Every structure is written in C-alpha cells, then in structure tokens.
Amino acid sequence: MIQSLLIANRGEIACRVIRTARRLGIRTVAVYSDADAQALHVQMADEAVHIGPAPARESYLIGEKIIAAAQATGAEAIHPGYGFLSENAAFAQAVADAGLVWVGPKPSSITAMGLKDAAKKLMAAAGVPVTPGYMGENQDPAHLAEEAGKIGYPVLIKAVAGGGGKGMRLVENPADFVDSLASCQREAASSFGNDHVLIEKYILSPRHIEVQVFGDTQGNVVHLFERDCSLQRRHQKVIEEAPAPGMDAATRAELCAAAVRAAKAVDYVGAGTIEFIADGSEGLRADRIWFMEMNTRLQVEHPVTEEITGVDLVEWQLRVASGEPIPLQQDELAIDGWAMEARLYAEDPAKGFLPSIGTLEVFDLGETEGGRIDTGVYEGAEVSPFYDPMIAKLIAHGESRDEARERLSDMIEDSAVWPVKTNAAFLIQALAHPDFAAGTVDTGLIGRDGEAMAVEPLPSDEALSDAADSLVPVAESFGFRLNAPARRTAKFLLDGEPIEIALTGEGSEEPVTGVLIAEGGMVWELTPWRKDGSHGGHGGDGAILAPMPGKVIAVEVAAGDTVTKGQKLLTLEAMKMEHTLTAPFDGTVAELNAVAGAQVQVDALLARIEAKED
Structure with a gap:
C-alpha cells in the first residue's frame, strides 16, 4: 500500500481524499496557491507546499511544480482529484516518468477518451451505441453550419476537449449557429487550449445517465451501477442521484455491460465514468441510450454511488494504484x-x-x-x-x-x-x-x-416579526394611541431594501443594530430604517456593475442605444465561465465604460441604463 500521497488539487475533493488516506494510515501532502494559504485542505494535510499565485494557470495547473513538491516531501504517489490536471495525459506520464505512482488511469486511456470525437469512433468500434453527429476535422464555420443542417436542429456544439458543461452550446435554429459557435470556441480555447468542436443531435427529452466503472492492473473491470444527473443548468449538474429512477433490471444490465465494454476497450485502470444520453420520452429503454463521453477520473457526484454500494471509491483508487486487485467482484456488488x-x-x-x-x-x-x-x-x-x-x-x-x-x-x-x-x-x-x-x-x-x-423568497411573516422585535426598544414597540389596533407596522431594511413589518408589541430591552434571519436555506440581514429614508444599493438603479474581477470579452451595445429588459449588454469571463449581463429594464444606454478585452475589478461600473420614460 502507498505510504505517502500528494493531492494535486484543492477544496472539497482534496479534503475528501485526505480523509480516506488518513483512515488508511497514509501520510498526506497538500499543495496550495496564495489564495489557499488558510484553506481547509491545507490545515487537514500532514504537510503542505506552496506552489504559486492564486490563478490556477500559475499554480494548480503547473505540473512541474506539483511533481517537484511531491519529490521534495518524499511523497510516493499523486492523486489528481477532479478538474485541473486530472485528465491531462501528459501530466500523468510525467508523474510516472518521475518515478511516482499516478492514482488514475494509464495516460493512453486518458488520451483515448480525452477528445470526444475520437472517443466516439473508438466506442462505436467496441459495440457501444453512440449519438448521431459530426466529428470531422473540418472546422470551417460554414462547413460546421452545413453539417448542423444535415443533422437537423436542435443541435449541440461541444468542445472536443471539453467537460464540466464548459465549451457547450445548444442551438435551436440556424440563425443562432454562428454566434453560438464563436462563443463556444472562445470558451473552449480559454478553458482547454483547444477550440475544435463536434456537433451532436440534441435529444428532445434527454436524460443524463452515467455508469461508474472501475478497473485494476490485473485486467478486471466492474461497474458500480448507474447515476442520474439529468437536473442540470447550462449543462452543469445540480442534483445527482443513484440509482436512476425508472431504470428496470434488464435495461440496467444492458447499459452497465456497455459501460464495461467501453472501459475494457481502453484497458482502463482506476475509477472512471461512462456518460450516456437517453431519450426519456418513452421511459428508459436500452435502444434509446447512447454513449456521450468518458470521464477518466473520479466524478464530483461519486458520493451517491458510495452511499448505495457501501464502497469507498477513493480507497479503491489507492489500493488499485498500489497494485492490488479490485476489492469486490461484480456479483458481490449490489444496490442498497x-x-x-x-x-x-x-x-x-x-x-x-x-x-x-x-x-x-x-x-x-x-x-x-x-x-x-x-x-x-x-x-x-x-x-x-x-x-x-x-x-x-x-x-x-x-x-x-x-x-x-x-x-x-x-x-x-x-x-x-x-x-x-x-x-x-x-x-x-x-x-x-x-x-x-x-x-x-x-x-x-x-x-x-x-x-x-x-x-x-422572503422570510415568513413570523420570522420577520420576531427579528423586528429584537431591533425595537420596548418603549417604542407600540405607538400608544386610543383605539389603536393591537398590532402596527414599522419600516426596516431587509438586505438594504425597505420593508414594512408587523410588530408583535414585545420589543427588546436591549435592541441590536442588525439581526440575521435564517430560514429555508436563505439568510437575510434585517436592520433599522435610517431616518433619512435612504437604503442600501449597489451602484444605484440602472448601474451595471462587474460582479467579480474578470475580462470583458464582448460588448453588444453602444452608448445611446435603446434596450429592452433582459437584453444582452455584455459578456464577462470570470471563474472559468462566461457570464452575460443584461438590461434590468427598458431604457437607454446612458453610459458605457466596458471595452472588449479589458480586465475589470469587482463593482466596476461597466454601463448605466437610464429608464424609459412613460
């Protein structure tokens, strides 16, 4: 068994790996950027190594720094987690070349499944059903538009090197194809360094079904059943579950067998996920489920599989990377x-x-x-x-x-x-x-x-009243007046916005200047109404502020333009995603400070919309 492990990642997955390693008696090494000096994974690890500035491209994405950290600390192995370098075949090979154990699949398996177009061709040859689409080398926009027309709208444009919902666009009609293609290619180039795309037929009642597979160095491959990840926003998973609702035993058997064939086709070792798209218009049927891609790493949603099987997938990763066989055979695995x-x-x-x-x-x-x-x-x-x-x-x-x-x-x-x-x-x-x-x-x-x-949502009336009472002195809790109603309302600020709240009349002996209301997963701050009648706001009505540091990559309007509520004004690239900023109401672009290509800081005034007069 591996005795010391460096985790080439951050956040919850780094903490997750450290917990299992600690249980197995394995010494752990964390790496961290300037932004993560006080991070939880740094505090949990036995040792931690600083690897650079906050941007991932200057720290977590530099393989040489991570390998050097492993060598300097005497770590035997590197676990990549997910994201960052987890599906980088060159990094996996560099780890092996440095004499370290790579806790993941062979570099050749990562390469085989790394590009969606090549992976689909390989899967088709292995007898795994694939969705219809275009996977050719010709990336000329006119040619891609022609292929999309042949496939039939709606279509999905997908970065061949993509993942995690990035570099993907749904196009419902030909008029939107060129703009969607350009946006997809920009995001793909920024996120993956590769702007090549493929085009797939978009399934009208799609369900995202994936199968957890696991292989070892002895040639064994098992599946740990399926997950349903259909609840998505902009192709990013929101809620995942296992098993998939509506999956009968026969369909499960055929689907999981196809997933095992897919893994064996690339001589897979370690944890991986075969992702399928299903046409759910007539329920889940084996002949209406097609291969989409393989993720050659542990998935964010792996805990639901662990919960229904009782398996610690990280422990399996570490054991298989140490040369041990898969701990359980297929007939020993069941859904609970x-x-x-x-x-x-x-x-x-x-x-x-x-x-x-x-x-x-x-x-x-x-x-x-x-x-x-x-x-x-x-x-x-x-x-x-x-x-x-x-x-x-x-x-x-x-x-x-x-x-x-x-x-x-x-x-x-x-x-x-x-x-x-x-x-x-x-x-x-x-x-x-x-x-x-x-x-x-x-x-x-x-x-x-x-x-x-x-x-x-707003807090319940009861929660508002209870909170308001703590802000009001007992002496002021009622405006004592002959024949006055038993309750009265008063003005407060809820997250800086004015609100009328009914008081119970109890008040507080020691009123506070602000109170938090926690209810239904939300938290609001309630504060007294300021006597000048002012209230909070960020930049004033119509101000379009940068929500975070980022880069302006597109400006869709000019000063003086008339805009309608919800109209796209500009696109900001931040936190590895494109974010569209829109007009808050009908009006005119009274001020425009955004320039394509410019870096902006949080709360920078990018534009100001002047409301349309009635």
Whole structure:
C-alpha cells in the first residue's frame, strides 16, 4: 500500500481524499496557491507546499511544480482529484516518468477518451451505441453550419476537449449557429487550449445517465451501477442521484455491460465514468441510450454511488494504484436504497446565478439522519474569484427515493450561509418540483422552469416579526394611541431594501443594530430604517456593475442605444465561465465604460441604463 500521497488539487475533493488516506494510515501532502494559504485542505494535510499565485494557470495547473513538491516531501504517489490536471495525459506520464505512482488511469486511456470525437469512433468500434453527429476535422464555420443542417436542429456544439458543461452550446435554429459557435470556441480555447468542436443531435427529452466503472492492473473491470444527473443548468449538474429512477433490471444490465465494454476497450485502470444520453420520452429503454463521453477520473457526484454500494471509491483508487486487485467482484456488488447529492454553490440565483465571493461569516450546514457533507471551506474562510464556486456537497441516503429526497431537502433547509449568497433556496425548489419528485426530470427542466425556482423568497411573516422585535426598544414597540389596533407596522431594511413589518408589541430591552434571519436555506440581514429614508444599493438603479474581477470579452451595445429588459449588454469571463449581463429594464444606454478585452475589478461600473420614460 502507498505510504505517502500528494493531492494535486484543492477544496472539497482534496479534503475528501485526505480523509480516506488518513483512515488508511497514509501520510498526506497538500499543495496550495496564495489564495489557499488558510484553506481547509491545507490545515487537514500532514504537510503542505506552496506552489504559486492564486490563478490556477500559475499554480494548480503547473505540473512541474506539483511533481517537484511531491519529490521534495518524499511523497510516493499523486492523486489528481477532479478538474485541473486530472485528465491531462501528459501530466500523468510525467508523474510516472518521475518515478511516482499516478492514482488514475494509464495516460493512453486518458488520451483515448480525452477528445470526444475520437472517443466516439473508438466506442462505436467496441459495440457501444453512440449519438448521431459530426466529428470531422473540418472546422470551417460554414462547413460546421452545413453539417448542423444535415443533422437537423436542435443541435449541440461541444468542445472536443471539453467537460464540466464548459465549451457547450445548444442551438435551436440556424440563425443562432454562428454566434453560438464563436462563443463556444472562445470558451473552449480559454478553458482547454483547444477550440475544435463536434456537433451532436440534441435529444428532445434527454436524460443524463452515467455508469461508474472501475478497473485494476490485473485486467478486471466492474461497474458500480448507474447515476442520474439529468437536473442540470447550462449543462452543469445540480442534483445527482443513484440509482436512476425508472431504470428496470434488464435495461440496467444492458447499459452497465456497455459501460464495461467501453472501459475494457481502453484497458482502463482506476475509477472512471461512462456518460450516456437517453431519450426519456418513452421511459428508459436500452435502444434509446447512447454513449456521450468518458470521464477518466473520479466524478464530483461519486458520493451517491458510495452511499448505495457501501464502497469507498477513493480507497479503491489507492489500493488499485498500489497494485492490488479490485476489492469486490461484480456479483458481490449490489444496490442498497437511494442516494441524492446537491451541489451548494456560492452564487446568486436571483442575479442570473452570478458567483458570490467574500468571507463566510456564517457557514452552518444542516445535518440529519442519513446525511453526509463534503466541503472544503469553513466559517471564516474566503470564497475567492479564482476557482469554481462550489462550496459543499450535501448527500442524503434513504431506503426509498422519496426518503432520500426529503432528507436532502431538510438538510438544505437547515443550512445557513452569509453574507455570501448560495443556491440553497433554488435547490429546495428544484427538489420540490413535481417532475423531479415524480422522477420524470429531463435535462431541460431548469431551462423551462428555472426562472420561477430562482426567485428569491422572503422570510415568513413570523420570522420577520420576531427579528423586528429584537431591533425595537420596548418603549417604542407600540405607538400608544386610543383605539389603536393591537398590532402596527414599522419600516426596516431587509438586505438594504425597505420593508414594512408587523410588530408583535414585545420589543427588546436591549435592541441590536442588525439581526440575521435564517430560514429555508436563505439568510437575510434585517436592520433599522435610517431616518433619512435612504437604503442600501449597489451602484444605484440602472448601474451595471462587474460582479467579480474578470475580462470583458464582448460588448453588444453602444452608448445611446435603446434596450429592452433582459437584453444582452455584455459578456464577462470570470471563474472559468462566461457570464452575460443584461438590461434590468427598458431604457437607454446612458453610459458605457466596458471595452472588449479589458480586465475589470469587482463593482466596476461597466454601463448605466437610464429608464424609459412613460
């Protein structure tokens, strides 16, 4: 067994690997950037090595620094986690060439599955069904548009080197193809250094089904059943579950057998995931499920598989990397109950899911029976603009799907994060959606109904009144007046916005200047109304501010233009994603400071919209 391990990653996956390594008696080494000097994974590891500035391209993505850190600390092996260098064949080979153990698949397997077009050709040859599409070398926009027309709209444009929802665009009609292609290629070049794309037929009732596979150096390959990751926003997974709802035994057997064939076709070693797309319009059928891609690493959603199988996949990774066979054979693996995982992101659904950064002054995640929390942050930690905004994964297990779903919802409702915004309330709404509750969700659900799920709720009247009472002195809790009603209202500020709240009349002997209200996964700050009548705001009505440091990559309007509510104004690239900023209401572009290519800081005034006069 490996005795010392360097984790070439950060955040919750680094912490996750450290927990298992510690249980196995393995010494751990963390690496960290300037932004992560106080990070949880650094505190948990036995030793930590600084590898560079905050941007990932100057630290976590420099393989030479990571290998040097392993050699300097005497680590025998490197675990890449997911993301960063986890699917970089050249880095995997460099690790082996340095005399270190790579906790992952062979570099040749990563290469074989690394480009989506080549992988599909390989899978077709191995008898694995693949979706129809164009995977050719000709990347001329006119030719790609012609191929899209042959396939038939809607189509998906996908970066051949892509993953994690990046470098992917849905195009529903020919008029949008060229702009979508350009945006996809920009994001692909920025994220993966490769702007080549493929085109796939878009399935109208798509479900994302994936199979966990595992291979060892003795040639054994097993599957650990399927997961359903159909609840997605912009092709990024939101809630995952195992097993897949509506999956019968015969379809499961055929699907999982195809996944094993896929893994064997590339002589796979370690943990991997075969991703399929299913046409769910007539339920799950083996002849309506096609290969999409293989992720040659551990997946973010691996805990749901662990919960239903009782297997520690990281332990399996470490044992197989040490030369041991897979601990269990196929007939020893079985499904026990149901598991669901929700990704808690530092983002603001009410503002187009823009990432939220800052200090986690409150970070309290609820726990319940059958629950598990994987996180890489703690109360007082900083959420920086340099990395993915996921701050925790909440996982629930139950005997049935309904039990797992209800437990997960309870966990999220009990969470409290402030002042950083999260998608907690959005997750609760998603879990409660009738289609999700019925297990009939497809990947388009959030696109159809997500706007309603993203509406920021208000605290209950009871919670507001209780909080307001703590801000009001007893002497002022009632305006004593003959024949006055038993209750009266007063003005307060809820997250800086004015609100009228009914008082109970109790008041407080020692009133405070602000109180937090935590309810339904949300946290609000209630403060007294300022006597001048002013209230908080960020830049004033119509101000379009940079939500975080980033680069302006496109400006769609000019000063003086007339715009309508929701119209695209500009695109900002930050936190490895493109973020569209839109007009808050109908009006005119009164001021425009954004220039394509410019780097901007958080809260920089990019534009100002003057409201249209009635």
